[in-house]
Amino acid sequence: MxxxxxxxxxxxxxxxxxxxxxxxxxxxxxxxxAPFAGFESPYYVFQFGPGENWIEGRAPFEQDLAGHFAYMGQLASEGVLVHGGPLDRGDGSHAMGVIRADNLAHAHEIMAQDPALQADVYRLLALDRWIALAGSGDGIDASEVVGPGSP
Missing domain, CATH: 1.10.287 (Helix Hairpins)
Structure with a gap:
């Protein structure tokens, strides 16, 4: 084969x-x-889900996430975390966000330092480069995405 x-x-x-x-x-x-090999984008989207140490029935603010919240706050103050927060799935066990990184390996390095991932309270479900083709505001600027035929 x-x-x-x-x-x-x-x-x-x-x-x-x-x-x-x-x-x-x-x-x-x-x-x-493909099909976005010619595009350059500093944005990476991540999604978290409950890890082995997520305690069922407890709200996110009752979980062992103090280190996670501090780390996300640090990333936000450094301009790395563009957006982040829980998904409205009822129990708050899933979250997503957008970070800026040099490449996918760098994005993984950033995520690997999250205390919630290290403690397996959250686990990383997805981490993908995001091609933001439209919109701007709140730190996301589509003009930072450059691709074939871009002005």
Whole structure:
């Protein structure tokens, strides 16, 4: 069976992500995936879900998240965290946000320092480069995204 290099890279990137391993090759493979390979964007979207140490039935502010809130506050003051907060799913166990990073490997480094991930209160469900094509305000500026045919 013949497997394309692109498919192999995608599988490797997925495996590294599942295992929590950040490989420059895996990160680059995901970073340059078509159809947005020609775009440059400083934005990365993350989503958190409950980890092994999330206590069912407790609100987010009753969880062991003091270090997480402090870290997110630090990232916000540094201009790294653009937006972040819980998703309205009833129990508050899921959250998402937008950060600025140099590349996917850098975004993973930023996320890996979150005390809630380190303590497995939250787990990282997704971390993807975001191509913000429209809109501006509250720290997100679509003019920072440059791609083929951009003015």
């Amino acid at each position: 013949k497997v394309s290099t692109g498919r192999l890279r995608s599988v490797a990137a997925g495996l590294f992500f599942v295992l929590g391993i950040v490989s420059p090759v895996a990160a680059a493979a995901q970073e340059t995936a």
